[in-house]
Amino acid sequence: MTTQTDDKQTKQESLWQFVPEHDYKTPLPPMADRVKGGFAGLWQKLKPAKQKPINPLAENDVLETLPDRFKQCVAPPPDWRPAALILEKTLVNRNNGSQRKPLIIVGPPHNNHGAMLNHLAELRGWRVIAPPTTRQILGQDESWLQTLINDTSPWILPNLGKCYLRHYRGLTLLRKFFIQIQQPHDQPPIIGCDSWSWAYFQRVMPELLPAAITLQAFDAPHLERWLLELAEGQSKKRPLRFLQSDNGDEVLPSPSNIKENDKKAPPTSQFIKSLAAYSRGIPGIAWSIWSSALHSLPDTDANTSVKASATGQNCQNTIWVLPWEQIKLFSFSVDLTTPQLLLAHNLLLHDGLDFEQLTDVLPFNATECGQALSALTNIGLIEQQSNQWRVSAAAYPAIRQLLKNQGYLIDGF
Amino acid sequence: MELLKNLNQTNVIEIAGILAATWFGIAFSQRCLPWLAKRFSGRRQLYILASAPVFRLLLIIVAITLIIPRVVEPTFENLVAVLGTLGVALGFAFKDYISSLFAGIVTLYEMPYRVGDWISIEDIYGEVREIGTRSLEIVTPDDTVAVIPHQKLWTTAIHNANDGSQFLMCIADFYLHPQHDAMRVKTSLREVALTSAYLQLDRPVIVVIQEQPWGTHYRLKAYPVEPRNQFYFTTDLTIRGKAALAELDVVFAAVPFARK
CATH class of the missing domain: 3.40.50.300 (P-loop containing nucleotide triphosphate hydrolases)
Known part of the structure; x- marks a missing residue:
């Protein structure tokens, strides 16, 4: 028992790591994505404003978004307690010194x-x-x-x-x-x-x-391990398989592929590499996109999961993950106006604001603030959580890039 | 020795074709480059816009180079005679025009202004919208287009507020009665700029204080993120600056005395 706990803690220590802020490193996109991103980015700039809808593959037509109750099981919201434990150890080591x-x-x-x-x-x-x-x-x-x-x-x-x-x-x-x-x-x-x-x-x-320290960004292998841990934490009796819906490749390695005493881990999938790069290694952002990519076949996988869960059978469950190219990542179909940009920027600078605070910090009256809020809500850029307006996780990478391009102050992470 | 070639039908068609292609090329570049520039921001946008007159000039030079051998026997003597005659005639007839054309060429490498720059020439202030071969167009803050010949370059001082960059300093003026705590006012005005939503935080905020016979003149200097927001930014600094100063119970110098 003690050995198991020690093993788990060792794993966690390598997963969560606190570093000085200047040592923070965002994961690089895979080379294929960088090349594609260059051409696609150029095309994005040159193509007419009208957005063409993405045509999903025929086999994907039968897939449906994973119901919330299963999502809760295979991709539950992040648990920050392991990170807090590692932070505690980091602080103890730090305080043992003269700092x-x-x-x-x-x-x-x-x-x-x-x-x-x-x-x-x-x-x-x-x-x-x-x-x-x-x-x-x-x-x-x-x-x-x-x-x-x-x-x-x-x-x-x-x-x-x-x-x-x-x-x-x-x-x-x-x-x-x-x-x-x-x-x-x-x-x-x-x-x-x-x-x-x-x-x-x-x-x-x-x-x-x-001085400041920060949680190190997840590179692709770390992100893969973390997503596996999230899934395993809820479904230990039901080994899950995460397969890409267009080619059947494994997105996360299944337990059968991780043999004991086998030091050769299967290579990290392109999907996870792209996810790590796009989310800038931020676990919360990556989790948001990951959970939206999970799909299942109706009345088969999901029901199997329920039955297996109820009976505790060791059943193989398949979760279908959309290919990275088919995920509808947030993008701007129209240019944002200056008030909208300022609003989004100030929401980020304050980690969310309520309406009254927004009118205090923005150079607009309540009506103009309301209009900008409404417009940004409609495109899914911001969302309201317990009276606080915040930039949504799905839109964060896109708005950060836009603000950077426009010359606004951005964070260093 | 014949100077001019006998223009046959083929030559005329070729020349017409060259002129049409040149016209089409210029029209295309004038429409395409601004469209392309809109899809970029910052320096890339400025460079794309600044390349428009270069393209036009290149196309015109290519067209002239192609047309001259079709009209003139291409010997050295003929070319010297034709170009010399044209130079003298045009020089007298279109002195100012030619001067502007040459000034236009000079602007291409000296770059005293680029598309997107905010410049002031002889009390006309505005954003450079287009740089032509002979003149440039600027749009004033009152949305009036002013066409200014390039030859102003020879004789007039050109004030460029951002000089091809995104950084354009704005100044908000405050005039106060001399009896006040200047350090508190300076600190408060600095705070006003640092908390403006329009502020470019990578540039410094400066408060300059000058004592005048009628009171104290404060100049709050800072940069907006977008040069186009300069008037919104100055307005924001002024509104919030007045509110902050009112809370300090300072008295504004309402009527400056202009005694000689």
């Missing part, structure tokens, strides 16, 4: 560093600090800072991006916060921050920022 300064954990959008740090707070038994309210930020109300000073117990702030607003009164409290955390602590605080807010802070207050 007792506050530390920022930076993460790209949809990596849910907030959840990861909440798990870490549970592990350590530290208190979690909620961000100040909009009124406190704009009122430059220092009572929020006082809560950090008065209580000397160690604390974790999961989302620093929620502690400022891009408003002329919205940075003062954050500056004072950074000055405050430089004071000596018995237990230096741990602070989570999204990568876009971090990029903004690096431009407007670089002299105040402490």
Whole structure:
């Protein structure tokens, strides 16, 4: 039992890795995709504005999107607890040295560093600090800072991006916060921050920022292992096969192909390589696209899964994965207007905003903000989650590239 | 020695064909290159747009090179005579026109302005929309097209605000009563620029303070992400700057005294 746990932890250690932010490396696309991307990108620029619908292959016509209840089984939402465990080990090693300064954990959008740090707070038994309210930020109300000073117990702030607003009164409290955390602590605080807010802070207050580490991006082999673990975690009694729907090739290696004591792992599929590159190695983005690519044959595979699950039989289940070329990746059919671009950019810089905050940070009135929100929602670029507007995971790679092309500040991840 | 060739039907058809092909080539490049440029952004867009007059000039040179041997006996003496006569005649008749044409050629390698640049020539400010062989077209902020001959290059200062790049400095002016804490105002104005949604964060924000007989003049200098948003950006800086300064209880210099 102990050996099994040790093995698992060893695997996790190599899967999740925290590195200084300048050591972050995004996976490169496969050579074939780079060549194709060059031609396709040129064609994308030159072709007429009308988008031609993708004609799926005949055999794909009978495939249907994997129902949510099966999706939950074969591609459940990411569990950030293993990452939190590795973060805990990283911090213990760090604190064993002489480094007792506050530390920022930076993460790209949809990596849910907030959840990861909440798990870490549970592990350590530290208190979690909620961000100040909009009124406190704009009122430059220092009572929020006082809560950090008065209580000397160690604390974790999961989302620093929620502690400022891009408003002329919205940075003062954050500056004072950074000055405050430089004071000596018995237990230096741990602070989570999204990568876009971090990029903004690096431009407007670089002299105040402490050191930052980040979760290393998943390259294709890591992504493959992680997706397998997600699937295996829910269906250990039912070995799953992930086959590409156009040629039947394995997208993820099945257990029968991973023989014990066989050090030669099967090569990572082109699909996973493309997925890793397109998602920039961000697990949350990759998971979103992965789960949308999963399909099944109606009344066969899915039902088999249900029956197998109910009876606990060791049944072979097949999940059909659409070929990478057939996945409807987010693209812009029309050019975004300046208000729409500014809105999307500010949503990223704040890791999401509510409507009231949007009118505070954007140079438009509520009507114009509403129109831009509506337009971006209609094309699927943004979505609302518990009153917060955010850029959707599916649209993130495309809007990041667009903002980069237009010369806007982007994150370093 | 005959100077001109006897123009037969074949020659005439060939010349007409060359002229038609040249016209078609120029029209095609003038439509195609702006269309192509729209599909790119940043420097690529500027270079594609700037290549339009180069294409046109090349096509014209090729056409002349092809037509002359069909009209003139291609000997050295004949060419010197024809070009010399044409040069003198055209020089007197179209002095300014020729001057603009040569200035147009000079602009191709000196590049004092490119398509997409924001320039000011003799109090006309606007974005360069097209660079022709003889003149350039700029669109003013009031959406008026101004056609300016290239020969202005010889005698007039040309102010180029972004010089082929995406970086164009904008300035918002604030005029305050002299009795105030200048450091607080400077800090506040800097904060206004740093939090503008239009700001290009990779360029510096500068506040310049100048004491005047009537009060204090603040110049808030910063760059927008898109040069075309310069007026929105300046407006945003002004609106939010006034709001921020009002919260500092400073008094605005309402009427500057212009005493000589």
